[in-house]
Amino acid sequence: MGILEVKNVGKRFGGLQALSEVNLSVKENTVHAIIGPNGAGKSTLLNCLVGKLIPDTGSVMFDGNSVLGRSPHEINQLGISRVFQTPEIFGDLTVLENVSIACFAKRDGAYSLNAFGAVNKENDIREAAEHILDDVNMLEKSGMQASSLSRGDKRRLEMAMCLSQKPRLLLLDEPTAGMARADTNNTIDLLKTIRDRRNITMCIIEHDMHVVFSLAERITVLAQGTPLVEETPDNIKGHPKVREAYLGEAQV
Amino acid sequence: MLGLEKKDFNLLLIVAALVVLAPVLLNPFPEGSAMAQFNAGYPDLMQRFVIFGIFAIGFNILFGLTGYLSFGHAAFLGVGSYAGMWMLKLLSINVIPAIIFSMLIAGLVSLAIGYISLRRSGIYFSILTLAFAQMAFSLAASVLTPITGGETGLQTNLNDPRILPGFLGGGSSADGNIPKPSLFGIEMTATYEISVGNWLWTLNWGYAICAVVMLIAFYISIRIFRSPFGLMLRAIKSNQHRLSYTGLNTRPYMLACFVISGMYAGLAGGLMAAMDPQVGAERMQWTASGEVVLMTILGGVGTLIGPVLGAGLIKYFENIFSKINKATLEMWFSFAPDWLEGILVSIVYPFIGKGWHLTLGLMFMAVIIFLPGGLVEGGKRIGDWVRGKRGKAANDGAEVKTPAE
Structure with missing residues (x-):
């Protein structure tokens, strides 16, 4: 059992099925990355975790508590903090x-x-x-x-x-987007230090593969609203399905 | 001192000094001189200065800290006035129960209105409060006539019950006149005049009580500004979204702030009733709500002393500037030849007397365009300029640091 258990989550915006049958299990005190091409539903998934969106189907459990139906401040008080894609300060x-x-x-x-x-x-x-x-x-x-x-x-x-x-779970939505290389490396170092203290679980959405492979212990690849694979970084790099859907164009 | 930082304590001392010396400061011109009509140191107007100061301080707690612009604060002022009047009629002619009850009732009404209005933010919140205030005004003027006296308003009468014992201000008056609001026998209208040379200074009990209440209200507002509660309110203004993702429930904060602000308005209304025991529905009209918005913005939104300055300035204009008439102008310009005098008078005339709103409007526009931070920002700029003249380089970083201290 992971600290965060996402089961069969689906979300539809009008005619667009943004998420369908997403299953995700994040183990305590690990760094779990979610990657995928633009529009894969990564941010939608995160919004479902922090109470900004309510999924149409499925369940989200954090440490044995259901997250669904709770308002953002209640979810935060459970121990989930979020860093937004554009800084919210x-x-x-x-x-x-x-x-x-x-x-x-x-x-x-x-x-x-x-x-x-x-x-x-x-x-x-x-x-x-x-x-x-x-x-x-x-x-x-x-x-x-x-x-x-x-x-x-x-x-x-x-x-x-x-x-x-x-927080017990820190959600990071593209923590290095728009950063200079030096800043990115500083951020990676900072997150590594936090990870190595081993008292926090992190869930990272990121496009920068350098960041992902420096930090993540587990990677889920999301494409068109559904998880394709969940693997260790080493296995992801060579995974044919992933190459086809996503990494084919990326420089690894 | 009193749990305040040195800077805030000094500000409190300055305000206290201004309030205490107001009867002297506001009467700078000798009696009988041509400028005597600009003297504002008479009790009625001085009471209005501090009462509207309280009103604006309370409004600023809501608008200045959270950025929620209420267009219905006059409703709470009016409710406070009516509540105060009824206490003067039913309980005793003593002003203390009247003031306390006016705060409580205004607090209850603002709780109800706030609970509904705060479901929305921004312009929708403003419109909701405006709608509630107009409803309150219409109710007071028509349907609720048995309680509010409708269009004739509410006054104290000779045969009011006043059930409290005599030493607390109950019962009927000894001399058969309608009793005047008092504090343990001291009537609010009791006045002493001191004349020094040609100057005449008026000391008035009603003003003294209003002034004490205003200083307490000002002190409480400083404490709120510097408290963790105040910090959360400023965070709501800055980014309400982030605050809820930081684990704080913004609704109770907003509601508490709205009620505190409403109670300040109720306090001001209660004092108005205590100083001049007659209330009409026009006190709740939307223009009165708009006036407190003007006061706060003119003085400086979100600053401590700004609303007090703004209230003073607008009340001064309303009462003094509006009294200048054509004859006064002709006297001022009598140095000029007749044809020029005529032109000058006809140019200036629209801006004075009944046209004082025009001057106020121009001044308001000038402040918004050139001094978005209001009179307080003006004062700060002059202060910086003077310091710059003394050779010290203006330190931009220091200005940003001040709120954290």
């Missing part, structure tokens, strides 16, 4: 405030109407936030307004926000 706030909010959500739950505390007196929140920012090498930027960061930094900030919640 609080642009008007500072970097430190961004991470602090995630720390508050982890500590105080889905809502605590603490209207008479003072943010700057919450030393443990501040320390936790600064610790995470240090982990992603952004401590010196903690006073900057988040919207003024570079795209790569926005992504790292979003990742820091997710990590500060100590």
Whole structure:
């Protein structure tokens, strides 16, 4: 039994069958990559996992709890955090405030109407936030307004926000899209460090095969809304079905 | 001090000083001089300054922090006024139960309206609140006449029950007149005049009470701005979507914020009833809701002191600028030859007196275009400019850092 069990999930948008009979089992404390050509349904699948979309059929179980029918904040409180394809951060706030909010959500739950505390007196929140920012090498930027960061930094900030919640499952939707090579390598190193601590499960959607093969321990190939194969990276590279559907054009 | 950062505490002190010195500051011109009509230091207007300050502070907690633009806040002001009036009639002429009840009732009404309106965001939320406020206005003006007095409004009467014991302000008055709202026997209209030279300063009990309440309200708003709750509200404004994927349920935050904001409006309404015990439905009209939006934007949305400044400025215009008449203009321009005087007067005349809305509109446009952050941004720019003149390089990074401190 994996920590995340997706069974027979199907989703239809009008005339388009975006997902059909998707079965996926992600084992605890592993890195599982989902790859596939554009329009294969990768992002739709992720949206079904975090409560943004509700699948038409099938079930999604996380650690024995059904995810379906729960709102995004409830799913997050179960221990699933998500990094979006385009960075979703609080642009008007500072970097430190961004991470602090995630720390508050982890500590105080889905809502605590603490209207008479003072943010700057919450030393443990501040320390936790600064610790995470240090982990992603952004401590010196903690006073900057988040919207003024570079795209790569926005992504790292979003990742820091997710990590500060100590999620059990981290979903990453193309974590290196639009990044320069150096930034990509930094991100890979960061994710490797997190993986090697072995207390988090990661599920990555990625187009960059360099990233996928550096990190993933298990790869699912999705094509036209259905999983083709699920294999180890080594077996994926030579798999004829995959070559045909996807890797035939990619440089591996 | 008081759980505030030094910077915020200083701001509170500045506001306190302005409020305490208002009777002097607002009367800069000697009695009987040509400029005396610009004196704003009379009790009625000073009370309105601080009461609308409270109203705008509360509105800014909603609009400034979460970005949800309510077009129906006058409804809560009106509900607060009616609730306050009924307490003055039923319980006692003492203003304290009236003010407390006006907050509670406005809180309940805003809970109901907020619960429904907050199902939508953006322009739909604004329209929903506007619709509710117009409903409240129509109900108050017609269907609910037994409660609201309809178009004649609600006043205190000689034969109101006032069931509380006499020392709490119950019963009927000794001299057979309609009793005036009071605080343990001190009437709200009680006024002392101090004259220094040609200057006349008016100290008024009603103003003193409003001022104290306003300072408390301002203090609470600073605490909310700096609290984790306030941080979450700012996060809602910035990216509500992200906040729910960060594990926070945004609805209770929004609803709590809406109710707090509604209670501020109710408090302002209760104070209005306590200062001048007559309420009409026009207090709930949409123009009143629009006015508080103008005040907040003019002063500076999301800043602490902005709404207070905006409220003061608009009330000053409404009461002072509108009093300038043709004769005053003719006096001002009497230095010019007759033909020029005529031209000058006819150019300026549309902008004064009843035309004060025109001046206000132009000023509002200028602020929106050149100072999107309102008067507070203007002040900040002047401050930066002065500091720049002193030779210190303007530090852009420092400005961004301030909210985190």
